Amino acid sequence: MRAVDAVMECLKAEGVKHVFGIPGGANLPTYDALYDAGLRHVQCRHEQGAGHAAEGYAKASGQVGVALATSGPGATNLVTAIADAMMDSVPTVFITGQVRTDLLGTDGFQEADVTGITMPIVKHSIMIQDPLEIPEAIHEAFHIARTGRPGPVLVDIPQDLSRAEIPYEPVDSVHLPGYQPTKEGNTKQIRLAAKALANARRPVIYAGGGVVNANASAELVELAMSDRFPVTCTLMGLGAFPAPHDQWLGMLGMHGTRSANYAMDEADLICCVGARFDDRITGKLSEFAPRAKFIHIDVDPAEISKNVPAHIPIVGDAKQILPKLCAEYRALDTDSARLDGWWERVRGWQEKHPLGYEDSEGSEIKPQYMIEALYEATGGDAIVTSDVGQHQMWAAQYFHFDAPRKWINSGGLGTMGFGLPSAMGAKVAMPDEQVVCVAGDGSIIMNVQELATCVTESIAVKVFIMNNGYLGMVRQWQELFWDGRYSAVDMGSSPDWVKLAEAFGATGVRVDDKAELPAVMKKVLEAEGPVVCDVRVTPEENCYPMIPAGQAARDMVG
Amino acid sequence: MGEPGTKEVLNLDDLQASSGFRTGRKHILSLLVENKPGVLARISGLFARRGFNIDSLAVGPTDDDQISRITLTVDGASHPIDQVTKQMHKLINVIKIRDLEPNEAVARELALFKVSADGDSRGQIMEYAEIFRGRIVDVSKRSVTVEVTGPDDKIEAFEQMVRPFGLIEMVRTGEIAVSRGRTAT
Ligand SMILES: Cc1ncc(C[n+]2csc(CCOP(=O)(O)OP(=O)(O)O)c2C)c(N)n1
Ligand SMILES: [Mg+2]
Numbered sequence: 001m002r003a004v005d006a007v008m009e010c011l012k013a014e015g016v017k018h019v020f021g022i023p024g025g026a027n028l029p030t031y032d033a034l035y036d037a038g039l040r041h042v043q044c045r046h047e048q049g050a051g052h053a054a055e056g057y058a059k060a061s062g063q064v065g066v067a068l069a070t071s072g073p074g075a076t077n078l079v080t081a082i083a084d085a086m087m088d089s090v091p092t093v094f095i096t097g098q099v100r101t102d103l104l105g106t107d108g109f110q111e112a113d114v115t116g117i118t119m120p121i122v123k124h125s126i127m128i129q130d131p132l133e134i135p136e137a138i139h140e141a142f143h144i145a146r147t148g149r150p151g152p153v154l155v156d157i158p159q160d161l162s163r164a165e166i167p168y169e170p171v172d173s174v175h176l177p178g179y180q181p182t183k184e185g186n187t188k189q190i191r192l193a194a195k196a197l198a199n200a201r202r203p204v205i206y207a208g209g210g211v212v213n214a215n216a217s218a219e220l221v222e223l224a225m226s227d228r229f230p231v232t233c234t235l236m237g238l239g240a241f242p243a244p245h246d247q248w249l250g251m252l253g254m255h256g257t258r259s260a261n262y263a264m265d266e267a268d269l270i271c272c273v274g275a276r277f278d279d280r281i282t283g284k285l286s287e288f289a290p291r292a293k294f295i296h297i298d299v300d301p302a303e304i305s306k307n308v309p310a311h312i313p314i315v316g317d318a319k320q321i322l323p324k325l326c327a328e329y330r331a332l333d334t335d336s337a338r339l340d341g342w343w344e345r346v347r348g349w350q351e352k353h354p355l356g357y358e359d360s361e362g363s364e365i366k367p368q369y370m371i372e373a374l375y376e377a378t379g380g381d382a383i384v385t386s387d388v389g390q391h392q393m394w395a396a397q398y399f400h401f402d403a404p405r406k407w408i409n410s411g412g413l414g415t416m417g418f419g420l421p422s423a424m425g426a427k428v429a430m431p432d433e434q435v436v437c438v439a440g441d442g443s444i445i446m447n448v449q450e451l452a453t454c455v456t457e458s459i460a461v462k463v464f465i466m467n468n469g470y471l472g473m474v475r476q477w478q479e480l481f482w483d484g485r486y487s488a489v490d491m492g493s494s495p496d497w498v499k500l501a502e503a504f505g506a507t508g509v510r511v512d513d514k515a516e517l518p519a520v521m522k523k524v525l526e527a528e529g530p531v532v533c534d535v536r537v538t539p540e541e542n543c544y545p546m547i548p549a550g551q552a553a554r555d556m557v558g
Numbered sequence: 559m560g561e562p563g564t565k566e567v568l569n570l571d572d573l574q575a576s577s578g579f580r581t582g583r584k585h586i587l588s589l590l591v592e593n594k595p596g597v598l599a600r601i602s603g604l605f606a607r608r609g610f611n612i613d614s615l616a617v618g619p620t621d622d623d624q625i626s627r628i629t630l631t632v633d634g635a636s637h638p639i640d641q642v643t644k645q646m647h648k649l650i651n652v653i654k655i656r657d658l659e660p661n662e663a664v665a666r667e668l669a670l671f672k673v674s675a676d677g678d679s680r681g682q683i684m685e686y687a688e689i690f691r692g693r694i695v696d697v698s699k700r701s702v703t704v705e706v707t708g709p710d711d712k713i714e715a716f717e718q719m720v721r722p723f724g725l726i727e728m729v730r731t732g733e734i735a736v737s738r739g740r741t742a743t
Contacts, residue, residue: 115596119603124650127595144650178592178653302644482565 003131003161004033006168007095010138011039013170016066018042018057018428020050024070025110026097029162031068042428042457045449047074049421051081052447055090056425059408060383060433062215064091064145065425071097072110075156076117080415082152083121087412088236089213091150093141098127100160115156123151131164140174148181149300150213181299185316185324193271193295193312194328197227200269202291202342205229206252209236209411210274210298211318212404217241219322220273226326227336230346232260234275235396236411243400249346250355253281254547255393258353261553263346264289271295274318277307278412287552297321353545355397360538363513367391367466367537370517371398374436374464377521382434383426385409387419387443389473390543391466395438417446423461424450434525437463441494442471448500454530455505462524463532465497469539476542481549501532512536584613585639586658586665586735588743589628590620592651601628601652604645608638614667614710614732625653629734631710656743658735663743665735668705669713670695674724675702686719701726709733 001009007030011019020042023031034041044050047069054065069078075096085092099108115127124144126137134157141153197203211220211233217240224231224247231241232252241248250257252264264270270292275281282288285307296303296310297318304313314321357368371394374384384399385408386392392409401407408426410418423437444465454461475489501508507527511520517535524531544558591597598617605612613631620627632639639657646652658665675683680702687694687704690712696703706716710733717728737743 116599119596119600120607123648125596129595176650179650300648302641302648306641 001166001168002029002033003134003157003164003166004029005037006135006166007138007157007162008033008037008039009168010135010171011066012037014139014142015063019066019068020044020053020057020425021068022047022050022070022074023068024074024097026071026099026159027068027074027095027157027162028097029159030095030097030157040428042424042453042459044421044453046447047077048080048417049424049447049450049453051078051092051094052084052415052418052421053425053428053450054092054094055081055085055088055418056385056408056422057429058091058425059422060405060426061429062405063429064093064142066093066095068095069097070110071099071114071159072112075114076112079118079121080413082118082154084410084413084415084418085152086121086123088209088410089150090152091146092152093138093145094152094154096154096156097162098156098158101129101158102160104158115154118154121152122154123149125154125156128155128157128161131161131166134161134166135168135171136174139171140176143174143176144179148179149210182301182315183317183320185297185314185321187324189312189314190321190324191328193314193325194332196269196293196295196312197229197271197329198332198334201338202263202266202268202345203229203271203339204249204263204267204269205231205271205273206234206264206275207231207237207240207273208234208275211237211240212274214274214299214318215404216274216318216322217404219319219326223322223326223329226329227334228339228343229271230263230342232256232263234278234281234411235409237275238396238407239401239404242402244402249350251396253278254283254549255397255543255545257355258545258556259346259349261547261556262349264292265553266345267292269293269295271297273297273322274299276303279307282307283547283555284550284552287554297325357541357544360514363515365512365514365517365535365537367394367468367541368398369514370464370466370535370537371395371438373517373521374438375399377518377525378434378436382406382436383408383423383430384436384438385419385423385426386438387440388414388416389440389443389471390468390476390541391438391440391472393473393543394466416440416443418443420444420461420463421447421450423463424454424459427459427461435461436525437461439463439465440472441465441467441469441491445495451501451504451506451530451532458529460529462527463530464521464524465532465534466537467494467497467534468537468541469494473543475540479540479542497532497534506530506532508532508534510534510536584660585632585634586660586663586733587630587632587643588656588658588735589630589646589652590654591626591628592653593619593624593626594651597626597649597651598628600649601630601646604642604649605632608642610634610638610642614730616732616734618734627734629732631733656737658737658743663735663737665709665733666707667710667713667731667733668707669716669728669730671704671706671716671720671725672696672727673702673704673720674700674726676700679723683720683723686716690716690719692716
């Protein structure tokens with residue numbers, strides 16, 4: 001069969017049901033094979049949209065997301081999504097067409113060296129040089145994307161090779177001598193960690209997106225509840241531990257809760273699971289958690305002691321390690337009363353510094369209120385995606401995620417325009433779930449073209465634009481740290497979002513009255529098809545609390 | 559430093575001190591990699607990203623035609639080298655990495671020196687070549703070319719000796735190394 005038909009066979013063998021993409025010259029053969037391959041193809045309107053959709057699909061379902069693009073501009077349009085998937089460890093496979101092999105390196109029409117361009121932002125990439133390698137390459141790509149620390153893998157297929165006739169035989173295993181992710185975790189280290197937990201007087205469990213990727217939420221809860229360990233999650237980890245829980249401290253980091261950040265600051269032991277001590281978590285590194293020893297559980301050895309030296313590193317899969325750690329800990333039969341003092345201190349912070357804001361007196365909609373209303377209207381039962389900015393932080397703070405894979409956002413790269421396409425991908429993966437996008441008025445327009453995809457393909461996402469008329473997060477920094485010199489943050493005359501939605505064939509709604517908001521939200525959520533809801537909120541509200549950049553947890557403001 | 563949240567204007571000296579020069583021991587990294595296109599670019603990219611200069615690099619086949627050996631030498635304080643090494647381990651096509659302590663390894667390099675030579679100096683140069691156990695591999699009326707092998711300090715010492723005669727050109731392969739003792743590198 002043709003190599004491209006073999007590609008389809010491989011995709012099906014990998015369990016792929018949906019792919020996102022846009023055709024072009026160099027991947028015409030792929031699209032010809034796709035025509036009757038029995039996969040659902042979602043024809044996006046921009047390759048970046050296709051890429052983020054594949055990410056949303058992967059994050060919502062845990063399955064590998066797939067995006068297709070042609071050579072040159074198609075491939076370069078994927079770059080932001082690939083970088084995003086790398087930063088947030090999203091299992092994705094990107095298949096690009098490439099110019100014919102005789103044109104390679106000649107600046108042929110629509111040639112771009114996409115493997116070269118993406119080299120630092122992929123987990124791996126494969127440039128096909130022999131059509132016989134194609135089936136193996138596709139399976140390798142999936143294997144690498146989903147195992148170990150997940151990430152994006154790019155397969156670049158020159159157009160002529162994709163048309164080659166090859167003998168196809170199903171591939172049942174891949175041979176990668178240089179790739180053997182550690183899974184089990186070292187038993188001795190696990191025992192040491194259990195002892196450290198037993199000796200700790202002021203422990204904190206600090207969990208990140210790795211727990212979600214490892215599908216290890218239940219195991220995390222189990223460990224936390226094997227004693228009364230306080231738990232905080234990163235932005236990427238939200239939902240890995242149920243938010244409404246007695247041991248839940250809230251999110252930590254730059255816009256985290258005071259309780260979480262103060263607990264990190266005073267902890268004597270921090271058990272980090274699947275998180276990476278990012279600068280948005282640590283603040284000033286030299287003053288981060290100065291009293292703590294660190295257990296660091298991560299599948300990626302390169303994360304261990306990268307920013308913060310780990311006293312007890314454990315490399316492996318959280319899903320395998322956490323139950324063992326839990327069992328070891330239980331066997332030590334520790335007296336939980338030793339944590340009384342710590343909890344007293346934590347409760348003190350929680351009472352003194354709950355998350356909060358001053359609500360408006362009149363009809364004005366405060367952005368925080370908007371998220372609370374959305375939480376109410378959905379009953380918390382929704383997958384929520386977001387763009388990047390203040391609205392993202394407020395969504396993280398005020399929508400209380402009680403399960404993993406319900407909060408989908410761009411944390412590592414911070415990609416504006418991520419919200420709508422990732423919601424689209426999530427909805428394709430989970431058609432029976434309510435999928436909501438909390439968008440920024442600055443961000444949404446960066447990938448608003450995907451509304452057309454949602455309409456054409458009947459993907460019923462509900463977009464709530466938190467419309468503050470500003471690039472709000474940048475405005476906040478200019479207000480707080482740059483003497484209020486507002487440089488290029490006013491959105492000026494934004495489009496009429498209602499008309500824009502309607503022009504795309506979606507439904508548009510506007511609301512600017514607090515009293516009406518809950519009812520409008522309910523209607524939007526119950527409506528059929530994609531809806532855009534323009535929510536006019538307070539223009540110059542700041543997102544608090546906040547660790548000012550480069551400062552320590554102790555210096556939180558607001 | 560350089561957080562966008564702070565208006566503070568950064569002084570050039572501070573900036574240099576914070577990002578600045580790393581002086582650590584010399585590292586000889588010996589890698590086994592899959593013989594696939596792009597492997598070298600991926601490896602060198604990791605060094606470039608961290609602002610590391612690779613001092614020398616040698617690539618060659620091994621007894622297995624699927625596998626190549628890369629030997630590279632770098633200067634670096636041990637922490638950043640450690641991080642780059644871990645990042646290299648993550649490359650799918652990298653099979654094995656050894657960070658060889660210079661005193662645990664036998665390292666050799668080959669260099670060719672093309673030196674100006676006339677009647678008087680030719681004898682002297684040949685004498686030095688003898689002392690360094692070099693070989694004369696080419697002679698012309700106005701030059702000699704000497705082949706020298708050895709650890710890099712020996713190569714550098716020879717360079718010092720012949721430079722006064724007029725060094726027309728020097729070409730070095732970069733060091734290759736094996737660990738001392740019975741076990742494979
Ligand atoms: C693609 C991209 N460009 C620029 C930025 C820098 N940036 C971060 S937040 C932000 C403002 C986002 O505005 P909006 O979407 O309206 O969200 P708000 O903060 O107002 O809620 C900008 C410009 C970014 N994160 N991503
Ligand atoms: Mg805005």
